[in-house]
Structure formats: structure tokens, C-alpha cells
Amino acid sequence: MVHIEAQEAAAGTKPAGPTTAWAMRGAMLREFWFYFRQNRGAVIGLAIFTIVVLIAVLAPLLAPHSPTLQNRDALLLPPIWADGGSWTYALGTDAVGRDILSRLIYGARFSLFIGVVVVTLSVTVGVVVGLIAGFFGGWIDTAIMRVMDVILAFPSLLLALVLVAILGPGLMNAMIAIALILQPHFVRLTRASVLSERNREYVISARVAGASKLRLMFVTILPNCLAPLIVQATLAFSNAILDAAALGFLGMGAQPPTPEWGTMLAEAREFILRAPWVVTFPGLAILVTVLAINLMGDGLRDALDPKLKQS
Amino acid sequence: MDDGVLLSIDGAERVFGGGRTIFGGKKPAVHAVQDVTIDVRKGETLGIVGESGCGKSTLARMIVGLDVPTGGRITFDGRDLAAEAGKDLRRLSRDVQYVFQDPVASLNPRKTIRTILEAPLIHLLRLGKPEREKRLSELMDAVNLAPEFLDRYPHEFSGGQAQRIGIARALAADPKLIVLDEPVSALDVSVQAQVLNILDGLKERFGLTYVFISHDLSVVESVSDRVAVMYFGRIVEIGAGRSIFRTPRHPYTHLLLESAPAPGRKSLLSEDADTELPDPYNPPPGCAFYARCPRRTDICNRQEPPLEAAPHQEEQLAACFNPREGA
Numbered sequence: 001m002v003h004i005e006a007q008e009a010a011a012g013t014k015p016a017g018p019t020t021a022w023a024m025r026g027a028m029l030r031e032f033w034f035y036f037r038q039n040r041g042a043v044i045g046l047a048i049f050t051i052v053v054l055i056a057v058l059a060p061l062l063a064p065h066s067p068t069l070q071n072r073d074a075l076l077l078p079p080i081w082a083d084g085g086s087w088t089y090a091l092g093t094d095a096v097g098r099d100i101l102s103r104l105i106y107g108a109r110f111s112l113f114i115g116v117v118v119v120t121l122s123v124t125v126g127v128v129v130g131l132i133a134g135f136f137g138g139w140i141d142t143a144i145m146r147v148m149d150v151i152l153a154f155p156s157l158l159l160a161l162v163l164v165a166i167l168g169p170g171l172m173n174a175m176i177a178i179a180l181i182l183q184p185h186f187v188r189l190t191r192a193s194v195l196s197e198r199n200r201e202y203v204i205s206a207r208v209a210g211a212s213k214l215r216l217m218f219v220t221i222l223p224n225c226l227a228p229l230i231v232q233a234t235l236a237f238s239n240a241i242l243d244a245a246a247l248g249f250l251g252m253g254a255q256p257p258t259p260e261w262g263t264m265l266a267e268a269r270e271f272i273l274r275a276p277w278v279v280t281f282p283g284l285a286i287l288v289t290v291l292a293i294n295l296m297g298d299g300l301r302d303a304l305d306p307k308l309k310q311s
Numbered sequence: 312m313d314d315g316v317l318l319s320i321d322g323a324e325r326v327f328g329g330g331r332t333i334f335g336g337k338k339p340a341v342h343a344v345q346d347v348t349i350d351v352r353k354g355e356t357l358g359i360v361g362e363s364g365c366g367k368s369t370l371a372r373m374i375v376g377l378d379v380p381t382g383g384r385i386t387f388d389g390r391d392l393a394a395e396a397g398k399d400l401r402r403l404s405r406d407v408q409y410v411f412q413d414p415v416a417s418l419n420p421r422k423t424i425r426t427i428l429e430a431p432l433i434h435l436l437r438l439g440k441p442e443r444e445k446r447l448s449e450l451m452d453a454v455n456l457a458p459e460f461l462d463r464y465p466h467e468f469s470g471g472q473a474q475r476i477g478i479a480r481a482l483a484a485d486p487k488l489i490v491l492d493e494p495v496s497a498l499d500v501s502v503q504a505q506v507l508n509i510l511d512g513l514k515e516r517f518g519l520t521y522v523f524i525s526h527d528l529s530v531v532e533s534v535s536d537r538v539a540v541m542y543f544g545r546i547v548e549i550g551a552g553r554s555i556f557r558t559p560r561h562p563y564t565h566l567l568l569e570s571a572p573a574p575g576r577k578s579l580l581s582e583d584a585d586t587e588l589p590d591p592y593n594p595p596p597g598c599a600f601y602a603r604c605p606r607r608t609d610i611c612n613r614q615e616p617p618l619e620a621a622p623h624q625e626e627q628l629a630a631c632f633n634p635r636e637g638a
Contacts, residue, residue, distance in 0.1 A: 201417035208375060208409045209480065210401040210434030223421045 035303035042299020048292035056108040063102035064090070067259040071097035076275045092277045094268060100278065103259035104285050110260040111241045111289060114175055118240035119233050121179035126186025127222070127229065133187065134194025135217050145191070148184040156181045157246055164252040171244075171260070174253040178243045182236050189232050193225035227304035234297035238290040245286050261286050317388060317520050318351040318374065318407075318488055324382035325369050341591045343369040345544040346383070348618075351488070356514070356521040358535030358552060360528060360567065366544040367524045371492045374522060375409045376400055387488070405435050408481035412493040414473035418465035424476055425461040431483040450479040453516070454509055471502035475509060482513065490522045495530060507534060528571045532556050540564045543589060543599035546618060550627030560621060560634035563600050598631070606633045 036042055055062060077093040078085045079100075085092065091101040133144040151159070163177035164170075197203060198221065206220045247253035248262025249269075256263060261282040268278035324347075329340030344366040351357050361367050372378040373385060376396030385392040387407060395403050408431075411417035418427055425447065432438045432446055451458050454475040465473060474494060481489050491510070495503040507530065513519060525531050531538060532552060539549040540563065548561040559565040589595050589602065597612040598604070604611065610632050618630045 201411045201413055202419040204377060205409070205411060205417045205477075205480065206419065206430060207377065207400065208404050209431040209484070210404050211430060212434075220419060224419070 032303050036299050039299040039302050041295040042302070045292040045295030045297075045299065048288060049296055052108050052289055052292070053112060055105055056112050059105050059109055063099075063105045064088075065099035065102040067098065067103045067106040068257045069098065071099075073097070076271065076278065078275070079277050082277075091281050092275070094264070094278050095271055095275075098257075100264075100281055103264060104261070104281055106259045107261045107264065107282070107285065108289075110171070110254060110258065111244070111286075114171070114178075114244040115237040115240050115293075117175050118179045118182065118244075119237050121176070122183040122236060123186055123229070123233050125179075126183040127190050129183075130187040130190025131194055131217050131222060134191040135198060135213075135221070137195075141191070144187065148187050151181065151184045154181075157243060160243060160247060161250065161252060164247060169252045169255060171254040171258065174244055174247045175240075178240050178247070181243075182239060185232060185236065186229065189228055190225060193228060194221055197221050197224050227301075230304060231297050231301040234293055234300055238293040238297075241286065241293075242290055315352045316350045317353045318392075318522075319386045320347055320349045320351075320370075320374070320383070321386070322383035323347045323370070323373060323380045323385055325366075325373060325378065326381045339592045342544050342594065344373070344380070347541075347544075347546055348383075349539055349546065349549065351520060351522060353487075354514075354518065354520055355536040356523055356534055358531035358538040359522065359524045359541060360526060360531050360538060361541035362526060362567075365541045367526075367541055368492055370541075371409070371490045371522065371524050374488075374490050375407055376403045377409075401435055404431070404486075405484050406486050407488045407490065408484055408486040410474075410477050410481050410489060410491045410494045413497050414470050414477050415465060415468070417477050418473060420465055423462050423464060427465075427476070428461070428480055428483055431480060435484040446483070450483055453482060453513060454479045469502075470498050471505060474498060474502075474506050478506070478509065478513070482517065485517075486519070488520045488522065490524070492524050493526070494523075496525065496527060503530065510534070528556075528567060540567065543591075543594070545599065545630065547600065547631070548627070548629040549618070550629075554627050558627075558635075560627060560629040560636075561600075561631045562604050562606050562633075562635065564629075565635060566603070606631075606635070608633060 036046075071093065074089060074093045074097045076095055077089050077097075079092040080087060080090055082092075089099050089101070091099075091104070093099055094103075129144060133141045159181050160174070160177040163180060164173050167173035167176065203216065203220055206216060211220060244253050244260070245262025245265065248260050249266040251266060254260035254263045256267060264282040265279060268275075268282070272279050323344060324342065325344040327341045327343055328338050330338050332338055347366075347370060349357065359367050359370065369378060373380050374392070376392060379393050379397060387395075387403070392403060392407075418424075428447055428450060429443055432443045438446060447461060448458055451461065456472065456475055456479070460468075460472075460476075465476075468476065474497075478494075494510070495506050498506060510521070511534065514521060521534075523531065523534055535552040537550065538552045538555045539546050540555070540561065541547065542563050548555060548559065548564045555564060556568065559568055589599055595601055595612070597610075597614055598607075598616050601607050601611045614632075616630045616632050618628045620626075620628050621634065
């Protein structure tokens with residue numbers, strides 16, 4: 001009794017509720033930021049990720065050299081802090097005299113592009129398929145989930161390799177292949193959330209209120225399943241970058257002279273003892289970006305999980 | 312029957328499971344609701360009581376068209392309800408609405424109250440924007456909520472307020488019949504009274520008919536004109552609320568009344584170890600209450616007792632071979 005009165009009192013003392021949808025969004029964003037901020041790693045991840053995005057966007061302004069310009073007079077130059085390094089090539093040059101720093105800066109564009117395309121592709125397909133499986137159930141569900149199980153049964157990189165081998169090497173085909181191997185995770189996740197939401201009372205009440213099937217699926221159920229999907233999407237983003245780098249390393253992804261980080265690693269493999277920096281920097285770039293995105297994903301999960309929030 | 316009947320349930324039955332496996336073996340089947348026959352008259356409140364698992368909620372879902380009976384007929388205002396629910400749930404939902412047990416869980420956490428209340432106005436009544444605005448303020452007024460609550464989210468409300476929103480949503484479509492599935496069980500006692508009073512007022516104001524489902528006898532007693540007692544998927548006793556509570560004829564009703572806690576009653580009548588419901592996969596041949604019944608005789612274990620009126624009371628029917636006489 002007392003707590004109800006207290007609640008009503010609290011509700012009464014609140015400033016008159018926001019009236020426009022925009023103000024509502026603002027309030028929700030502020031709340032989200034409040035919880036996101038609690039996780040320091042996540043904020044650091046977000047900061048690094050923002051920097052990477054900025055670098056990618058401003059690449060032509062930031063890069064001191066062209067990423068593909070070869071300088072025959074400066075082969076395998078070391079970075080500035082080593083003997084023989086110079087400010088002209090701050091992180092040294094590779095075997096054909098290209099500036100590594102410039103290539104890394106341009107490489108950020110490719111990595112983010114890969115992440116965005118792969119995640120968009122796998123999320124849209126995965127969510128729609130998962131929603132259908134979870135909502136309709138029965139044999140539709142069984143059929144879809146068995147297909148997904150088959151895809152998941154293959155080692156993911158191997159399957160991507162096979163797909164790229166069929167489609168032909170190249171960045172676009174690599175992205176399609178990676179999207180295909182990442183998409184079963186979204187299907188399963190969506191299906192699981194839909195199954196748990198489908199029989200909740202608010203869904204039944206929407207049915208009684210006359211909502212159509214499509215409306216139930218996309219307007220009533222889907223927004224309540226989004227939190228785990230957003231987290232999975234960020235993690236898939238880093239997975240996509242990692243897999244694309246792996247495919248690039250195996251010569252099945254972006255083709256030289258594209259300054260893609262994985263491809264750069266592959267090209268530098270033979271100089272690993274003589275000129276370790278050629279391998280180190282692309283590797284570090286991948287590591288830092290992937291780590292930042294994963295940290296950010298962790299923070300997102302904390303901020304979006306209503307169970308952690310309500311305590 | 313007479314023309315005052317709004318909803319007529321005739322031998323309704325709902326079996327879950329059943330059918331055969333791919334190898335031809337029989338799958339077990341559960342009779343959630345068996346041979347239920349009730350008429351609900353226009354303007355009355357029919358209370359349905361029974362312990363958990365007795366089929367109350369299944370019956371409620373069938374009345375609203377969320378579930379289809381596997382046998383028998385349910386007619387609403389002369390229309391076959393089951394057939395209509397399969398074809399066009401919206402048409403049925405305009406006349407029959409549902410109020411849920413858990414008030415907060417029945418409101419979509421991501422939608423404002425306005426969006427929630429507008430849904431039936433848009434989908435069922437197809438009202439334009441100005442009419443919706445007008446109807447919304449009417450609804451909020453009907454359940455005693457301030458209009459500024461419309462732009463809040465469900466988690467900002469207490470249980471009693473949320474349940475009033477649930478009632479407003481059920482009212483929105485301007486239905487004739489509202490099925491209330493344990494509408495106050497999740498609420499504090501003082502809030503219960505408030506919600507019950509609102510329900511009572513709305514009934515007179517809008518000329519509604521209620522089917523009120525609850526396991527709380529005192530609540531049912533205070534709101535119902537007639538009461539049906541369910542046990543193990545069947546109706547064991549039905550009659551005017553007052554007479555059922557004063558002179559229960561079926562031993563199960565008597566047991567329910569005796570075991571309900573009431574002020575001034577020190578020791579509750581409680582049963583011994585074998586008080587569980589019979590195994591639903593393997594129902595007993597005769598009366599389902601046989602194992603628990605203090606008045607059982609041989610015939611009870613062989614035959615199912617029919618629902619019969621008492622000799623001098625036409626209104627009160629009980630399914631028992633050895634009913635309690637005018638105690």
C-alpha cells in the first residue's frame with residue numbers, strides 16, 4: 001500500500017511528461033547514456049571507434065601519401081623511432097615503398113565499409129527470417145532452423161572460403177560470404193526472443209485490439225527483441241572485420257593493391273623477420289578496432305538490458 | 312433460450328494434445344474444459360471460480376476467440392463465435408474484450424498509453440484523429456485517470472493504475488461483453504476495491520456484461536449476480552451468487568468456502584495429503600471430486616453426476632449425487 005502511494009506521489013511530482021515524440025527520444029537517449037557511461041571500458045571503446053570513424057571519413061586529408069603510390073627509393077623503411085626512420089614515412093614503408101601510415105588510414109575505410117555492409121545484410125535477413133520462424137512456429141520454424149543448423153555446423157571461416165572460392169575472390173564476394181555465415185546467429189537470437197515475447201500478455205492484448213499479423217510481428221514484438229540484437233550486431237561488426245581480414249590474408253578477400261588490413265598482412269608475411277613493422281601495424285590496427293567495438297558492445301548490453309536497469 | 316441471453320456456451324470442450332505420433336501411437340490428451348454449458352444474460356455479471364488448473368482461463372480464452380473449442384458451440388448474440396474468430400477476429404473483438412490478470416505485463420513496455428489505447432480505436436473502430444482524441448479523453452475519464460498520463464510509459468504506473476488502463480483499453484472498442492480474467496488478483500486489497508468499484512460503475516454507465524473469473528471467493532461474491540464453480544474442467548455448481556455462497560450444495564463448493572481465509576475464523580479447514588487434482592492424462596471414471604469428497608458413495612466412482620437443479624430451487628444446479636441439503 002505504502003509503496004503504491006509513494007509511487008503515485010513520485011509520478012505526481014514529476015515534471016509534466018514530455019509531450020512530443022522528439023522529447024521522448026531525447027529522454028530515452030539520456031537514460032541510455034546514463035547507463036552506458038557506467039561502463040568505463042565501453043566509453044573508451046566508443047571513443048576509439050569514433051576516432052576510427054573520423055580517420056576513415058577524413059582519410060584524404062589525414063594521409064601524408066597516396067596509399068598506392070610506390071617509392072622505389074624507400075623500400076622497407078623502418079618507423080621513425082628505429083634507426084634510419086624519417087618523418088616522411090612515420091610508420092615506415094612496405095616492400096614496394098608504400099607509406100604504411102597512409103595505407104592504414106585508408107584501410108580504416110575498408111574495414112568500416114565491410115562492417116557496415118556485412119552487418120546490414122546479415123541483420124536484415126537474419127531478423128526477418130528469425131521473426132518468421134519464431135512467430136509462425138510449426139514446420140516453418142523447423143525447416144528454417146534446420147537450415148541454420150547446417151550453416152552453423154561448418155567452421156565459419158572454412159565455409160566463407162568455400163563460398164568465396166565459388167563466387168570468385170574479391171571484397172564484395174567476401175562480404176556476401178561473411179554476411180551469410182554470420183546471419184544464422186541473428187536468426188537464432190531473433191527466434192529465441194520472439195518465442196519468449198510471443199505469448200506475453202501485451203502481445204495477446206494487441207491481438208484482441210485487432211492488430212494484424214504483420215503489425216504484431218514488426219510493431220509489437222520486434223521492438224521488444226531489439227536489445228540483444230543490437231549487442232549481437234556490434235559483435236558481428238568486429239567479427240566481420242576480423243573474417244574479412246582473414247580472407248584477405250588468405251588471398252580470397254580484397255585484392256592487392258587495395259590497402260585492406262588483412263591483405264596488407266598477407267603481403268608482408270615474407271618480411272616478418274627482416275621488417276617486423278610491416279606486419280605489426282596492420283595487425284595492431286585490426287586488434288585495436290575489434291577490441292574497441294567489442295568493449296562498446298559490452299557496454300551496450302549493460303545499458304540495454306532491462307533486468308540490469310531496474311535494480 | 313430466452314432473448315435476454317447474450318453469450319451462450321453449449322457443451323464447450325477444449326482438448327489439448329491428442330492426435331497421433333508419426334508411428335501411430337496415441338499422444339496423451341488433456342481435457343482442459345469439458346462439457347461446459349452456461350448462458351450469460353445481458354447485463355449480468357457471471358462469476359467463475361475454481362482452483363488453479365481447473366480450466367477457467369481456457370474458458371475465458373475461448374470466449375474471446377483466442378482459442379477454439381474442440382467440441383460444442385459458443386454463440387454470441389446469435390453468431391457462432393468459434394467460426395467467426397477463425398475468420399475475422401476483429402469483428403468479434405468489437406463485441407467481446409478481455410482484461411488481463413497481470414496489468415503491467417499486458418501493456419507493451421515500448422508504447423505510450425496513448426498508442427496502446429489508440430490501437431483498438433484504429434484497428435477495430437477505424438476512427439479518425441479528432442474522434443480518437445475525443446474518445447481517449449472519455450476513456451481516461453471513465454477509469455478516473457488524468458489525461459496527462461496518456462503520454463507516459465507503462466512502467467511509470469502502479470498496478471492499480473495499469474489495470475485501469477487495461478480496462479480502458481477493453482472499453483475502447485465499445486464492447487458488449489468483457490471477460491475479466493482475474494483482474495484484481497495481482498493487486499493490493501485496497502486497490503482491488505477501487506478497481507472493482509470502477510468496474511461496477513462502468514457496467515451501469517455503458518450497459519456492459521461481465522464474465523468475471525477469479526479464484527478469490529470474496530471478490531466473486533461481491534461482484535457477481537450468478538456464480539459458476541468449476542472443478543477439473545467441468546462446472547460442478549452454478550446458481551445465483553447469494554444462494555451458492557449461503558447454501559452450497561456441491562461438496563466442492565462447500566470445501567472452497569470453508570477453506571477460504573476469513574476474518575474471525577481461527578483454524579482453516581485443510582485437507583490431508585491426497586488433495587491433489589486427479590491426473591488429467593488419466594481422469595477417473597466417475598466424479599472427478601471422488602477422491603476428495605467427504606460424501607462419496609459407490610455410484611460416484613462409476614458414473615459422472617449430471618448437473619441438476621435442486622428440487623425446490625430451479626436456479627441452483629449442482630453436479631452431485633449426494634448434494635448437501637439446505638444446510
